[in-house]
Amino acid sequence: MGQIVLEKVSKSFGETQVIPPLDLTIEDGEFAVFVGPSGCGKSTLLRLIAGLEDTTSGTVSIDGENVTEVSPSKRGLAMVFQTYALYPHMTVRKNIAFPMRMAGLSEEEQDRRIMAAAESLNLVDYLDRKPGQLSGGQRQRVAIGRAIVRNPSAFLFDEPLSNLDAALRVGMRIEISEMHARMKTTMIYVTHDQVEAMTMADKIVVLQSGVIEQVGSPLELYSAPRNLFVAGFIGSPKMNLIDGEEAAKHGAKTIGIRPEHIDVVEDGGIWMGTIGVAERLGSDTFFHVNGTGLAETLTVRALGDVALRHGDTIHLNPRADEIHRFDAQGLRVS
Amino acid sequence: MTNRSLPRLLQSPAVILLLIWMLIPLGMTLYFSFIRYVLNSLRRPEWTQPSLSNWRGFGNYEFVLNNKDFLFAIQNSLFIVCSILFLTVMLGVMIAVLINKAFPGRGIVRVLLISPFFVMPAVNAVLWINMILDPVLGLQGLAVAGINTLIDGLQTAPIVGSFFSLWPEIEPISFRATQTSAYAVIIMVTWQWTPFAVLIFMTSLQSEDQQQKEAATLDGAGPWSQFRFLTLPHLARPIAIVVMIQAIFHLSLYAEIEIVSRGNGNKNLPYLIGEFANNNIGAASATGIFAVILANIVAIFLLRMIGKTLME
Numbered sequence: 001m002g003q004i005v006l007e008k009v010s011k012s013f014g015e016t017q018v019i020p021p022l023d024l025t026i027e028d029g030e031f032a033v034f035v036g037p038s039g040c041g042k043s044t045l046l047r048l049i050a051g052l053e054d055t056t057s058g059t060v061s062i063d064g065e066n067v068t069e070v071s072p073s074k075r076g077l078a079m080v081f082q083t084y085a086l087y088p089h090m091t092v093r094k095n096i097a098f099p100m101r102m103a104g105l106s107e108e109e110q111d112r113r114i115m116a117a118a119e120s121l122n123l124v125d126y127l128d129r130k131p132g133q134l135s136g137g138q139r140q141r142v143a144i145g146r147a148i149v150r151n152p153s154a155f156l157f158d159e160p161l162s163n164l165d166a167a168l169r170v171g172m173r174i175e176i177s178e179m180h181a182r183m184k185t186t187m188i189y190v191t192h193d194q195v196e197a198m199t200m201a202d203k204i205v206v207l208q209s210g211v212i213e214q215v216g217s218p219l220e221l222y223s224a225p226r227n228l229f230v231a232g233f234i235g236s237p238k239m240n241l242i243d244g245e246e247a248a249k250h251g252a253k254t255i256g257i258r259p260e261h262i263d264v265v266e267d268g269g270i271w272m273g274t275i276g277v278a279e280r281l282g283s284d285t286f287f288h289v290n291g292t293g294l295a296e297t298l299t300v301r302a303l304g305d306v307a308l309r310h311g312d313t314i315h316l317n318p319r320a321d322e323i324h325r326f327d328a329q330g331l332r333v334s
Numbered sequence: 335m336t337n338r339s340l341p342r343l344l345q346s347p348a349v350i351l352l353l354i355w356m357l358i359p360l361g362m363t364l365y366f367s368f369i370r371y372v373l374n375s376l377r378r379p380e381w382t383q384p385s386l387s388n389w390r391g392f393g394n395y396e397f398v399l400n401n402k403d404f405l406f407a408i409q410n411s412l413f414i415v416c417s418i419l420f421l422t423v424m425l426g427v428m429i430a431v432l433i434n435k436a437f438p439g440r441g442i443v444r445v446l447l448i449s450p451f452f453v454m455p456a457v458n459a460v461l462w463i464n465m466i467l468d469p470v471l472g473l474q475g476l477a478v479a480g481i482n483t484l485i486d487g488l489q490t491a492p493i494v495g496s497f498f499s500l501w502p503e504i505e506p507i508s509f510r511a512t513q514t515s516a517y518a519v520i521i522m523v524t525w526q527w528t529p530f531a532v533l534i535f536m537t538s539l540q541s542e543d544q545q546q547k548e549a550a551t552l553d554g555a556g557p558w559s560q561f562r563f564l565t566l567p568h569l570a571r572p573i574a575i576v577v578m579i580q581a582i583f584h585l586s587l588y589a590e591i592e593i594v595s596r597g598n599g600n601k602n603l604p605y606l607i608g609e610f611a612n613n614n615i616g617a618a619s620a621t622g623i624f625a626v627i628l629a630n631i632v633a634i635f636l637l638r639m640i641g642k643t644l645m646e
Contacts, residue, residue, distance in 0.1 A: 052548050073554035085549035089567040098563070099553035146553070 002063065002076075002153035002186035003028045004049060009058035011044055011210075018044055019210035021058060026154075026188060026203070028063075031180050033201035034190045036233070041210035042190045043158055049188065050079050050156050062153060073102075078147035079156040082163060084139045086131040086146075092118075093127040096145045103150075117145040120179075137168045144179070154186035161196065173200060194234055198222070206230050228330040231256045237286060237301075239324070242294045252325035252333055259286060259301040261322035264308075269315030273298065275308055289314055360626070367394050367619035374613055384615075394620035398610075403601055404621070408628065411602035414520055415584045415632075419577055421524040426531025426576065427569060431561065433532075434539045444536070451529040459593035462522040469506035478506040512599030519590045519600060527583075531576045538572040539565070574640040581636055585629055603628065 051072035
């Protein structure tokens with residue numbers, strides 16, 4: 001069980017309000033990702049839920065119980081930190097045992113849970129090592145192990161993969177997703193990386209300056225961004241945003257179209273321009289097109305390798321039904 | 335000239351100088367410890383000159399070992415050093431943890447806390463023994479007199495008087511006495527060196543990982559458990575360093591012992607050497623060699639202990 005409800009929760013540090021009052025519900029068993037640029041308040045929001053920060057106003061409830069005034073350890077949540085926060089002088093075994101030791105569990109029960117966690121996380125061979133002797137990925141797994149043994153009602157992850165290299169990050173991402181599929185426990189995951197958000201989340205919460213811009217499943221956010229910020233933030237490479245005359249034609253202040261929704265045609269496209277940089281990834285090629293008169297550069301995706309080079313003229317055809325329209329306030333017009 | 339010998343050659347002046355610096359005094363001490371050598375003797379004037387013809391073998395060592403003060407001096411050296419180490423580390427950790435929290439005026443408090451360390455040892459001793467610990471004129475005397483007056487007053491009070499009339503008059507403690515002079519030295523040196531421990535622990539506490547503490551909070555560790563399982567292990571290395579440095583310094587305490595009681599009831603090896611050196615240089619040198627051996631034993635223990643904590 002682990003339904004987390006925030007009602008009118010706000011947070012101020014002195015005079016500065018970092019989170020204006022907001023409401024949010026995370027259902028039991030859901031994988032929710034808080035995503036946004038750095039300084040958007042996503043980590044603060046997570047710390048409010050964990051109880052590491054006190055709310056300035058509003059209530060936090062877990063499973064219908066108001067825990068706003070409850071100490072962090074009594075909330076039944078486990079947190080995994082960006083820096084892993086392992087206890088450096090304890091062995092892996094003792095690190096994982098620490099929360100159970102604090103809770104006063106019996107030795108046998110501790111050993112049983114340690115072995116179960118170590119087996120599921122491939123840590124059995126490292127139990128008697130110190131954190132300093134482990135690689136980044138192993139340390140992260142120890143931190144997760146320390147969270148698992150507590151049988152928490154929800155896991156909180158604070159940018160857990162930021163300190164890992166790219167290859168490990170992809171591996172750990174899958175491991176965490178599998179863990180969620182297996183355990184079916186509520187997880188809240190904070191990241192600034194929208195790829196992590198898109199690939200892992202059941203529900204994405206996009207934040208900017210402490211304000212929730214949009215909440216929804218990855219594909220909802222992708223196909224129907226509620227405003228310009230979400231449109232620009234979700235999706236890689238970024239959505240092309242076009243102002244002015246071309247937007248007016250579609251009856252909007254700004255229109256947006258994703259690189260994968262612009263087709264490259266031999267001749268007679270609606271738009272044309274000169275190729276600047278071509279990024280060839282093998283499966284796709286991304287062209288940065290200049291001189292279209294629409295925006296400074298347009299990013300266009302072509303499937304596979306296309307025989308167009310730097311400086312060539314390119315003809316483009318946007319798919320009309322994939323054009324997103326936004327009004328003067330930056331809100332979506334449907 | 336090969337690649338290796340040039341750096342060695344360039345290093346050699348420093349190495350040779352250090353060796354001379356160390357070996358000459360040690361060699362002379364060894365030499366004096368094996369001969370009869372006194373500063374003043376009317377009966378045997380030939381002993382007043384150091385000479386191989388006055389060879390005494392291990393006679394000086396035997397003389398020192400048979401001296402009634404020798405074993406006492408060793409025990410007392412260790413007692414003083416261990417007590418000071420224990421107290422400074424305990425107080426140092428407590429104060430450092432206490433002032434690690436932000437509070438108004440923390441900067442000033444820190445400066446004030448460090449200041450005892452800048453007092454000269456002799457001044458420290460004079461200050462404590464005369465102005466604080468003196469049974470009549472010191473703060474101790476005044477405090478005891480004050481408490482006695484208070485009790486006197488309470489004894490004549492109605493109701494509670496019968497209870498307080500059972501209380502004896504409190505006697506002030508004379509810290510120059512044979513039984514207590516060692517405690518006076520321990521108190522004043524602890525006062526002086528606690529700031530050193532605080533300073534080292536304070537810097538170490540500032541580098542403590544806050545996320546570890548947050549993780550521990552979520553893991554259900556209260557303030558005491560966090561101190562016990564996170565802060566103390568974090569301080570293991572600075573504690574080892576404080577213990578080592580202070581052990582080296584306090585084995586050679588002299589000024590405080592001289593000023594408190596002139597060695598009455600409270601001698602350590604350096605003080606014993608000083609007493610012998612009034613006339614008997616041979617015996618003083620032999621004691622010096624014993625002191626070198628003791629210091630080395632202590633150093634080996636400490637280095638082992640510290641080596642272990644530094645390895646981890």
